[in-house]
Amino acid sequence: MKRIAYLCLSSGWGGLEMNQLRNAQEMQNRGHEVLLIANSQSPIANAASQANIPLYIVMQKPKHYQWGFASHLASYLKAQGFEDLFFRNNRELSIAASVRFFAKEKLRVHYFMEMALGSKKTQIFRTLRYRFIDTWVCPLPYLQLQVLQQTKIAKHKVKVIPSGLVFNVAPKLSKEAARNILQWPAASKMLLVVGRIDPKKQQAFIWESFSKRTSPDEVLIYVGDPTPDQDNSYHQHLARSIEAHPKNNQVLWAGFQNDMALFYCAADLVIMAADHETVGMATIEALNFACPVVGANNGGTKELIETYGGGLCFRSLDQDDLNLKIDSALNGATPKLKQALFEQHFDFKRVCALIETEMLGLEAPIFQ
Helix, strand or coil: CCEEEEECCCCCCCCCHHHHHHHHHHHCCCCCEEEEEECCCHHHHHHHHHCCEEEEEEEECCCCCCHHHHHHHHHHHHHHHEEEECCCHHHHHHHHHHHHHHHCCCCCCEEEEECCCCCCCCCHHHHHHHHCEEEEECCCCCHHHHHHHHHHCCHHHHHHEECEEECCCCCCCHHHHHHHHHHCCCCCEEEEECCCHHHHHHHHHHHHHHHHCCCCEEEEEECCCCCCCCCCHHHHHHHHHCCCCCCHHHEECCCCCCCCCHHHHHHCCCCCCCCCCCCHHHHHHHCCCCCCCEEEHHHHHHHHHHHHHCCEEEECCCCCHHHHHHHHHHHCCCCCCHHHHHHHHHHHHHHHHHHHHHHHHHHHHHHH
């Protein structure tokens, strides 16, 4: 078994942070010794404490060129016998590469990509930085192609390993039972929007599209909050726009939810409208609960829907096409989810086995 450190300096609590913690939990369950490096009172630190994940508390922001911090962290991890460092935030690339440099050959660094590159990253300083990344993990094949085309990182370092899901054998709640618990109307069509309230997630675009729909029996539910300690004017403007509209009584604000299972079971569909959503964890989670997804025709959601079914794609930022696809999904016109293939691919046992063999150098996958 290995000793693995997880770096996460973020003050947010979204898919990136949740995936980092879930990975640490699953690897700990498999017998590895894990440690989470995080800021005091950050959401991930609090969640890790509740999950009995050991913590190393620091006071740092995820910014570039922190050589003093990186040197100290490298010394600490070497002294504690940690062999591998996992991180997901692209703003921590410089720190992680510096830790690898100061640790010499005593520590390997692995980047789990959660954010698209956006443009070419072939500058000399980036190429030098990437040399200190031992493994660059892409959650979807299109991201692997993007990395190989837009960076000069060595091809053998770039792997495709998905973000995992724990598939429970217990039966899922019926829509009726889930709505009874949430106190949602039984006869309405409930349209779910999941994710932090942020311009990149396109909640305002979704609202503008929804405001054109004429049915009085549809309800739009926003699940998520703005990122802590960041400008929330987008959220405030959106809330005011909805409040001033005649359809304001058809919009619910559910805030952040730790347990999304009830919401996916109760909803009629999930809308994923972000332009170039890198991975689309909400898409993966919704499909797991047999909740149809209507997503933008680019990025991770597009690849997921095209590969596994279970949803429809609309032309990104096209309100009319979004509403057409919502109508089709509500009428049951979504392709059936390829359940067996989906579960086989995202099963956390398989994901952990791939990490062990492809990244940690263990001889054989351990399925347990």
